[in-house]
Amino acid sequence: MTGPAATFGFRDVDPEAKPGLVRGVFDRVARRYDLMNDLMSGGVHRLWKDAVAARLNPQPGETIVDCAGGTGDMARRFAKMARRAQLRRGGSDARIFVVDYNAEMIGAGRAKGSEPEIAWAVGDAQRLPLPDACADAYVIAFGIRNVTDISAALREARRVLKPGGRFLCLEFSRPVTEPLQKAYDAYSFKVIPEIGARFAGDREAYQYLVESIRRFPDQRRFAAMIGEAGFARVDYTNFTGGVAALHTARVV
Template sequence: MTGPSATFGFRDVDPQAKPGLVRGVFDRVAGRYDLMNDLMSVGVHRLWKDATAARLNPQPGESIIDCAGGTGDMARRYARMTRRAQLRRGGADARIFVVDYNAEMIAAGREKGTEPEIAWAVGDAQALPLPDRCADAYSIAFGIRNVTDVSAALREARRVLKPGGRFLCLEFSRPTTEVLRKAYDAYSFKVIPEIGARVANDRESYQYLVESIRRFPDQRTFAVMMEEAGFSKVDVTNFTGGVAALHTGRVI
C-alpha cells in the first residue's frame, strides 16, 4: 500500500482501519482475556504483573492511570497495595483510573467486581480523557502494541504525568538468546493459535496477537522511542529471558 500504514499482525493496513480491526479482536476475546494471557505466557504473566506492580510501588493518595487495563488486573493489584500501605501508615485513598479503548474489555473488568479506589472509562491511549499533569504514575500492560501510533501514545502518557511521575510499560518482547527465540517462535506460532481454536473457537484472534508481538519494537528500539517522547531515566528489565520486558521512565 502507498502512504502511511499501521501494523495489524503481519499485515500493513490503513491507520484509520486499525482501531476497528483491533476492536474486533478484543470484542471477541474480552471474556477470555486473562485466560488468553495465561495461554500465551503459560501463566507466568501473573508473576510479571506482580513484579511490575512492585516496581510501580503505588502509594496512598496517588493518582494512577492503568491504560489498556480493561480487565482491571493491574488496577486491583495497585488498590490492594495502597490499602496495605494505608493500614501501616494511613493516608488518603489512591485514585486509580482504568482506561481502555474497548468497551467490551471494560465491561469484562467490571463484571469481576470493582474496588472503591478504581474508576473505569472507555478512552484512547493516544488521546486520554484526562488533563495535563494529573497522574503520579501511568502503567500499560500488554496493550501498547495494539495502539495505532505507539509514539503518540508515549507522548500522551508523558502529557498526563506530573513532574517526577513514573511510567511503566509491560509488554511481550524479544527473547535474548537464539535458542530461546526459536523455542518461543515454535510455541507461539504452532501452539497458541491451535489452543485459541480449541479453547475459544477463535484461531484468528490468537494468530493476530502472536503476530502483533513479533511486529512490536525490540527492547532497545522501544527504549529509544521512550526517550524521544521525553522520558528520562529510561530502563529495561527483561523477564523470562526477554519473552516480556518492563520499560520504565520518569518525567523530569
C-alpha cells in the same frame, strides 16, 4: 490510505482502519481474556504483573493511570497494595483510572467486581480523557503494541504525568538468546493459535497476537522511542529471558 501504514499483525493497513480491526479482536476475546492469558503463559503472566506492581509500589493518595487496563488485572493489584500501605501509615485513598479503548474489555473487567479506588472509562491511549499533569504514575501492560501510533501514545503518557511521574510499560519483547528465540517462535506460531481455536473458538485473534508481538520494536528500539517522547531515566528489565520486558522512565 490516509497516511503511513499501520501494522495489524503481519499486515500493513490504513491507520484509520486499525482501531476497528483491533477492537474486533478484543470484542471477541474479552470474556475469556484472563483465562486465555493463564493458558498461553502457564500462569507466568501473573508473576510478570506482580513484578510490575512491586516496581510501581503504589502509595496512598497517588493517582495512577492504568492504560489499556481492560479487565482490571493490574488495577486490582495497585488498589490492594495502596490500601495495605494506607493501613500502615495512613493517608487518603489512591485513585486508579482504568482506561481502555474497548468497551467489551471494560465490561468484562467491571463484571468481575471493582475496588473503591478504581474508576473505569472507555478511552483512546492516543487521546486520554484526562487533564495535563494529573497522574503520579502511568502503567500500560500488554497494550501499547495494539495502538495505531505508539509514539503518540507515549507522548500522551508524558502529558498526563506530573513532574517526577513514573512510566511503566510491560510488553512482549525479544528473547535474548537464539535457542530461546527459536523455541518461543515454535511455541508461538504452532501452539498459541491452536489454544485460541480450542478454548476461545478464535484462531484468528490469537494468530494476530503472535504476529503483533513480532512487529513490535525490540527492547532497545522501544527504549529509544520512550526517550524520544521526552522521558528521562529510561531503562528496561527483561522477564523470562526477554519474552517480556518492563520499560520504565520518569518525567523530569
